[in-house]
Amino acid sequence: MRIGLGYDIHRLVEDRKLILGGVEIPYELGLLGHSDADVLIHSIIDAILGSVALRDIGYHFPDTDEKYKNANSLELLKETKKLLLNEGYKIINIDSNIICQKPKLSPYIEEMRKNISQVLELKINQVSIKAKTNEKMDSMGNGLSISTNAIVLVESI
Numbered sequence: 001m002r003i004g005l006g007y008d009i010h011r012l013v014e015d016r017k018l019i020l021g022g023v024e025i026p027y028e029l030g031l032l033g034h035s036d037a038d039v040l041i042h043s044i045i046d047a048i049l050g051s052v053a054l055r056d057i058g059y060h061f062p063d064t065d066e067k068y069k070n071a072n073s074l075e076l077l078k079e080t081k082k083l084l085l086n087e088g089y090k091i092i093n094i095d096s097n098i099i100c101q102k103p104k105l106s107p108y109i110e111e112m113r114k115n116i117s118q119v120l121e122l123k124i125n126q127v128s129i130k131a132k133t134n135e136k137m138d139s140m141g142n143g144l145s146i147s148t149n150a151i152v153l154v155e156s157i
């Protein structure tokens with residue numbers, strides 16, 4: 001067995017969609033980024049890559065590449081699963097945090113878990129997502145950004 005850790009943060013800005021875990025969430029601000037800026041999926045991708053020491057998301061899906069402009073991060077997650085499989089590993093479980101003051105995410109968590117478990121061909125109980133506020137402190141707590149952490153356990157096939 002091996003373990004991987006992921007972290008990501010994106011700015012919240014006007015005129016962008018807010019997409020988390022492949023779910024479009026109605027809100028006046030969205031996350032800034034080259035792809036769809038799905039900060040949760042990016043952390044999970046980095047955790048999976050980290051578990052088999054395959055560098056990071058920027059190495060495999062560079063934000064200088066036009067191919068990844070407004071890319072659907074769930075597609076990148078699918079590609080990451082193939083990389084993991086090539087190394088001879090499969091996922092046991094994923095746990096994650098979304099640190100977000102606003103909007104309230106609890107109504108969307110189940111759909112996020114469903115999206116991620118479908119793409120990775122896991123059972124829904126292998127994918128955990130927890131939403132937290134940052135108690136109105138710092139950039140996340142002041143609604144300027146959303147950050148995420150993810151951890152994944154993998155085992156050789």
Ligand code: ZN
Binds near residue numbers: 008010039
């Ligand atoms: Zn990102």
